[in-house]
Amino acid sequence: MISSAKIAKLANLPMRDLRDMGDLEGKLAETLNYVEILKEIKTEGVVPTYQVGNNENRMRGDVIEPERIIPTGKYEAKIVWE
């Protein structure tokens, strides 16, 4: 059984809000139960694929790109949605 208090701490999520989430552990268990079918797949000796894209580092010059400097005060955050 998954302990939501422990996971919440690891995930840096506020427990206060989690308490309002009703059957949180039940819903997490529902998902975990579904993914149990992974056990039916034979994966012994199979190399994992973590990334399907390019696996080479892309290098660039260690120079300042002026257009990527954030102008102070220009895009300060503001609440627009109430």
Place this chain on the structure above:
Amino acid sequence: MGIEELNKKLNAFITLGEMARLRWGFGEVKVAVKDNFCTKGMLTTAASKILSNFIPPYDATVVEKVKKAGQIIIGKTNMDAFAHGSSTETSDYGVVKNPWDLTRVAGGSSGGSAAAVAAGMCDWALGSETAGSIRGPAAWCGVVGLKPTYGRVSRYGLIAMCSSTDCPGPIADSVEKVRRAYEIIKGVDPKDATTQEGKERQEGIGGRGGIKGLKIGLPKEYFMDSAQKRVNETVLEAARVLEKLGATLIEVKTMEPKYAIAVYTVIQRSEVSSNLARMDGVRFGLNREAFNEENMRRIMLGTHTLQSGYYDAYYKKAQQARTLIIKDFEKLFSRVDLLLSPTMPSVAPKIGVTSGQAMYGEMADVLSEASSLAGLPAISVPCGFVENLPVGMQLIGPKWNEELILKIAQEFEEKTDWHERKPNIAISG
């Protein structure tokens, strides 16, 4: 009806810029952008309250490319919060209504983008897909959606959900418009190390450049018994259109899609927990209390599957199974040129029917997950109607073969008129 009035009915946009109000000028192209792409100086929320105050200081690469092409960004479209869903019902800004039936969902997570296109609010829209988020809403809204090969389009400036499958792509009301948009956004980006110059397969299995002799595989498992029967039938009828044009239809066997659901769920939740760790209100946005329940559940599940002691059983196991999925596709593409199936196993459901189902999104996207995990390109095109609601057919191609699926989709479109049908609510061109 004006665009703002229409948006009140559909809730397709979270932000509508000044430009949206202007009348279309000759040759102007208006583009709607999903709200998880950073737009310089324009609110970017990813449909989450946690970013309700985030105005990015820079443009995503794809947004920059759209602007450089001289096209106009009219606003930011609604979506599932952080793209966590397949119906936009997890949006913190309300659900997007389907332009064909306002009591139904538009699909997700790029629901706002697909609805905006279907309702004629823009010329095309930028969406993003992690597994079904472009194809799904395109199918349910009766428009065309292209999910390119992973690595074909830059993710720089796209708010990350599941980094190993996230992929930007265009949605429009015709294959030609999708192709033009794709030409603009694709390409290697020094700011995204996963982008690369992929090469199209030179020699087809069956066809030599055209549809004649092309071998199209119909995966038996993708016409599911649990799917809506008439959706399956509609897609089979559409396949016969391609057969009449000279293609050969071949029934093929794939890995059961139910395994892809499990593999995708674990990988996605794991990457979500890692990617959303940066949302802490320190550098931008509000603090973590502002996440909604779906976001918190996904973060928690991913944290669980990455924990020491569980990592091998979940995360590593899923990544090994992913290798098998990729091999399964490689085997299929040694026999056929492309795969054809329904995009979604049903038409758009009523708003609210999915609430409380922890696995709804993953179940809905069952026919997109395997190809997304393998990074393959796919397109969804309108291919008919069931109960007056649009049905989408998807064509999945081998890696880097966008040209092939675009060409075949276009041939299908030229022989049919499904894409020309518009919902009554739509703004006419």
